[in-house]
Amino acid sequence: MKRKLISAILLLLIVITSIPTEIYAEEDLKINAKSAVLMDVNTGAILYKLNENEKLAPASITKIMTMVLGMEALSKGKITLDDKVMVSEYAAGMGGSQVFLEAGEVQTIENLFKAIAIRSGNDAAVALAEHIAGSEDIFVKMMNNKAKELGMLNTQFHNASGLPNNDHYISAYDVALMSKELLKYEKVHEWLTTYMEDLTVGKNKNSIQTMVNTNRLLKEYDGTTGVKTGSTNEAGFCLSGSAKRGNLELIAVIMGATDSKTRFNEAKRMLDYGFANYDSAEIGKKGDVLATIPVEKGKLQEVEVMLSKDSYILLAKGKKGNIEKELVLPDIIHAPILAGDEIGELIIKIDGKEIDKVKLISKSDVEKANLFNILNKTINSYLRGR
Secondary structure, three states: OEEEOHHHOEEEEEOOEEOOOEOOOOHHHOOOOOEEEEEEOOOOOEEEEEOOOOOEOOHHHHHHHHHHHHHHHHHOOOOOOOOEEEOOHHHHOOOOOOOOOOOOOEEEHHHHHHHHHHHOOHHHHHHHHHHHHOOHHHHHHHHHHHHHHOOOOOOEOOOOOOOOOOOOEEOHHHHHHHHHHHOOOHHHHHHHOOOEEEEEEOOOOOEEEEEEOOOOHHHHOOOEEEEEEEEEOOOEEEEEEEEEEOOEEEEEEEEEEOOHHHHHHHHHHHHHHHHHHEEEEEEEOOOOEEEEEEEEOEOOOEEEEEEOOOEEEEEEOOOOEEEEEEEEEEOOEEOOEOOOOEEEEEEEEEOOEEEEEEEEEEOOOEOEOOHHHHHHHHHHHHHHHO
16 A cells, blocks of 8 residues: 655745746747747746647658657667668668768768758668668668657658658657757757857768758757757748757747748747746756665565656746645565566646656665574664664
């Protein structure tokens, strides 16, 4: 049976209050684009939306998902940054935005990531996709499966690069979701925020491509952390731009702007709105130990429980409210226990209203005690009691 540990309830009076899951900017923001979304990275709350579920051509914003799957493969050890990739004739022939890879040349995974993040290379995107999945077609199935997993309900991918196709579309809200997923990976920030870098290409490595980041926010907006641009005749000018100030990180998505200048200016206006009106408060970080629970019939007498993920709440500036943090844990747990096992939860409330739950997990393994362990504990308890 679980019980609520009343002693662990913390009431904090702060000078600002949280907001609901969705809150929208005043109409006078009037973003000039086909669709737009402003999202808080930590909570996923939507601060502004315009035709957010409309299915539109994404152009090279597609490569955000290509990088998501690449980073996922990297984190699972399926690939390494030093892996050597031989570029296929198909990948080399992509056309459009590219770094002019040659069929048969060899590049590292890290260089392919850089070419995608900085230059938006179609050839690099397909080379990475083929290395991970064996073919672009199989990789596209992985992209669509990942989209479903992330709750991207108005998305269908047809390729890994974003080249035009009638069956290739995404919504502004879905772009924000996959951008949020990509930003979880620390390593990718390095490439997303690199403004300029040279890449040596060709089978004989006799050509130097100077890659300049297509995301002008890097030079024009304080705190920019990413993410990706895209433009074709069908898509217009698109952007997923992220920026962080303090604990608050925002994603501004612009789809179907009429020109490049407009997409950046409108993204900056949305980001300005977000940073002017909201803040983010840290509740706890992944791995923070919040309690210790007694263990029955275990080699250890107790186990520490910790947060399974970072926890933040979104705050509206200039308001007041009470934050309540409540631990829900069992009185005792039974061995065996594995590190990462769910033990309980942290419930976060604002003025009595629940706004988030975070799983609490075991920090370590606890093996089941054998007869010797039990006798030893019994003797020690007896001696301590004398």
